[in-house]
Amino acid sequence: MFSLENVKFKDVLDIKELKFPADEITCIVGPSGGGKTTLLKLLNNLVSVDEGQVLYRGQDVEKWDPIELRQEVIMISQQPVTFTETVGQELQVGFEMTGRQVPKEEKLKQMMQQMQLDKKLSTSVDLLSGGEKQRLALARSLLLNREVLLLDEPSSALDQATEEKVIQQLANYGHHNDITLIMVTHSLNIAQNYGDNTFEVKEGKIV
Amino acid sequence: MNQAMELSLYQLAAAYVFILILLAIVKLRKIDHEKEIILATIRMTLQLVIVGYLLTYIFQQNHYAFTLIVIFIMEGFAIYNIYQRVDGIINKKLKLVIAISMLSGTLTSIFFFLLVVINLEPWYYSRYFIPISGMLIGNSMTGISLGVQRLISGVKEKRAQIEAALMLGVTPKRATREIVNKAFSSAILPTINSMMGMGIVFLPGMMTGQILSGEAPLSAIRYQIAIMMGIAGSVSLTIVIFVYLGYKTFFNERAQLNINK
Numbered sequence: 001m002f003s004l005e006n007v008k009f010k011d012v013l014d015i016k017e018l019k020f021p022a023d024e025i026t027c028i029v030g031p032s033g034g035g036k037t038t039l040l041k042l043l044n045n046l047v048s049v050d051e052g053q054v055l056y057r058g059q060d061v062e063k064w065d066p067i068e069l070r071q072e073v074i075m076i077s078q079q080p081v082t083f084t085e086t087v088g089q090e091l092q093v094g095f096e097m098t099g100r101q102v103p104k105e106e107k108l109k110q111m112m113q114q115m116q117l118d119k120k121l122s123t124s125v126d127l128l129s130g131g132e133k134q135r136l137a138l139a140r141s142l143l144l145n146r147e148v149l150l151l152d153e154p155s156s157a158l159d160q161a162t163e164e165k166v167i168q169q170l171a172n173y174g175h176h177n178d179i180t181l182i183m184v185t186h187s188l189n190i191a192q193n194y195g196d197n198t199f200e201v202k203e204g205k206i207v
Numbered sequence: 208m209n210q211a212m213e214l215s216l217y218q219l220a221a222a223y224v225f226i227l228i229l230l231a232i233v234k235l236r237k238i239d240h241e242k243e244i245i246l247a248t249i250r251m252t253l254q255l256v257i258v259g260y261l262l263t264y265i266f267q268q269n270h271y272a273f274t275l276i277v278i279f280i281m282e283g284f285a286i287y288n289i290y291q292r293v294d295g296i297i298n299k300k301l302k303l304v305i306a307i308s309m310l311s312g313t314l315t316s317i318f319f320f321l322l323v324v325i326n327l328e329p330w331y332y333s334r335y336f337i338p339i340s341g342m343l344i345g346n347s348m349t350g351i352s353l354g355v356q357r358l359i360s361g362v363k364e365k366r367a368q369i370e371a372a373l374m375l376g377v378t379p380k381r382a383t384r385e386i387v388n389k390a391f392s393s394a395i396l397p398t399i400n401s402m403m404g405m406g407i408v409f410l411p412g413m414m415t416g417q418i419l420s421g422e423a424p425l426s427a428i429r430y431q432i433a434i435m436m437g438i439a440g441s442v443s444l445t446i447v448i449f450v451y452l453g454y455k456t457f458f459n460e461r462a463q464l465n466i467n468k
Contacts, residue, residue: 044374048461066462071376081371097377141375150374 001148001180002043007052012038013204015052020197025174025181027195029188035204036184037078040150043182044075071098075150076141078184080133080157087112087128088121090136094144103143114169115139116162130157135166142173149174151183155190163187167194223248262337271331278317278340282310285348292352295359300456304449305355312445313340313347320437342413342434343441346398350442351449354394358450361386362457362466370464379458387450394446398439405435 001022007015013035020026020043028036041047042054045061054061061069083093088108095102108121115135119128128136134157141149154170155163171194174181185191191198200207226248233240265273286306290297297305317340321327327335362369365386372382405411406428410418413434417427459465 045461046370046373046463048463062461067376067378069376070374074376075374077367077371077374079367081368083368083372094375097372097381098375137371144375 001056002182003055004042005053005055007042007054008050009035009038009042009047010050011204013042015039015204015206018199018206020180020182022180023175023178024196025171025183025194027191027198028182028184028201029186029191029198030201030207034201036201037152039201040075040152040182040184043148044070044073044150046070046075072146073148073150074141074144074146076137076152076154078153078156080130080137082125082133082136085124085126086121087117087119087123087125087136090125091121091140091143094140098144108139108143111139111143114173115142116165116169131159131162134158135162138166138170142170145177146179148180148182151181153184153186156186163190170194265337266334269331269333271329274331274333274336277333277337278314278344281341281344282313285309285313285344289348289352289355293355293359297355297359298456301355301359301453304452304456305351308445308449308452309344309347309351312448313344313441316343316347316437316441316444319440320433324433324437338413339434339437343437346438347441347445349397350394350446353397354390354446354449355453357390357393358386358453361389362454366464366466373462373464379454379462379464383454383457387454390453391446391450394449395439395443398442402435402439405431411435 002018002020004015004018006017007013028039030036038047042049043056043061045054045064045066048062056064056069056073082090083097084090088105091108091111092102105121112119115138117132117135117139119132125133125136134154138151138154151170155166158166167190170181170183173179183190183195226244230241230244232238233244265277286309289305289309290302317336320343321336321339322330325335325339330336362383369379369382369386373379401411411431414427414431417430418424457464457466
């Protein structure tokens with residue numbers, strides 16, 4: 001799906017060669033400040049390489065229309081962000097902002113259930129905890145049903161039991177819908193249990 | 208009475224008593240602003256005297272070149288003033304956008320107002336052209352300063368949100384829509400508010416001036432209504448052009464946010 005060749009980005013990343021296979025779950029582990037988030041941002045062209053190439057479906061991401069690319073390859077940041085006032089609006093906002101048809105309420109509720117989010121659609125987002133906001137952001141992105149999901153520490157604010165369930169659901173969802181999942185995680189456990197491939201980024205290099 | 212009451216120099220000198228009172232208070236209360244008050248008074252007096260002589264000369268000449276030079280000097284000062292008023296650094300692209308929107312927004316409004324509404328003959332009649340342009344440019348300058356400030360702070364405050372939206376494949380235009388709308392509102396609000404209070408809370412300067420110089424109130428009001436429309440139009444046109452181009456300066460051609468440059 002992606003391949004990186006001789007990529008350099010500031011003094012943050014220096015990668016000779018790296019491939020992300022399609023329709024699989026790839027986990028990225030490593031100490032903080034090592035360049036994991038930057039790596040995800042390169043895949044979604046939120047930042048551009050200084051040297052080398054990032055190829056998506058065989059074509060340099062710099063040649064893709066950035067908006068089109070990001071509509072296929074969506075990223076969820078570690079700090080969950082909300083755009084609207086209620087949980088229901090939040091689940092729809094991704095569709096609204098990219099000009100697409102909003103799915104039925106039933107589907108929204110089903111996705112909330114999968115993400116272990118036991119809230120009403122009318123609940124105010126201000127009342128959600130950090131972990132709940134994180135799951136809401138995940139649900140919002142999964143609903144969009146895109147080809148590639150880049151997740152930056154999707155479970156960092158969750159307790160272990162919830163984390164396990166959420167990642168399990170994510171993995172099922174990914175395999176079931178042939179989605180390429182690329183996930184930065186702090187948990188070696190998750191990487192071992194759910195990653196089809198795992199690699200470590202340390203001081204900007206693949207170890 | 209149709210003639211204006213001439214203000215003699217003695218009478219004018221008497222007005223400086225107000226400043227003396229102010230200075231006395233400041234001195235008594237040990238507020239450290241004496242120098243500024245004196246400087247401001249001197250500057251105000253000198254600047255107005257110079258402008259008075261300049262305008263007299265320009266009005267006598269009534270040549271289109273003079274009118275145009277004065278307009279461009281005003282535009283230049285207004286643009287420079289906006290750069291000064293905004294806290295923090297404005298990047299080069301945004302500066303260019305400010306200049307473009309000020310020039311295109313105010314000049315379009317000025318020419319429409321003078322040629323279509325007032326039907327000025329000749330078109331460069333400096334006695335009308337200069338003061339009316341001054342009002343439109345001045346108000347647009349205030350509006351755009353607020354808009355610039357709001358746009359910059361909005362993008363900085365909502366950086367995480369904008370980035371999160373970009374990550375989902377949202378266009379920069381859509382990702383900054385709320386911020387742009389807020390910048391527009393804050394820029395146009397003072398104009399709307401002054402229209403609301405017009406005539407009740409205060410009598411606008413131009414109208415007061417006309418009445419003092421002997422114009423009938425109803426005639427002065429007609430001008431004032433027209434000029435308020437002109438101001439509203441000029442401010443909104445300027446700010447629309449500004450926000451439409453302005454948000455783009457925060458993104459590069461790869462639709463990536465770059466606010467540190």
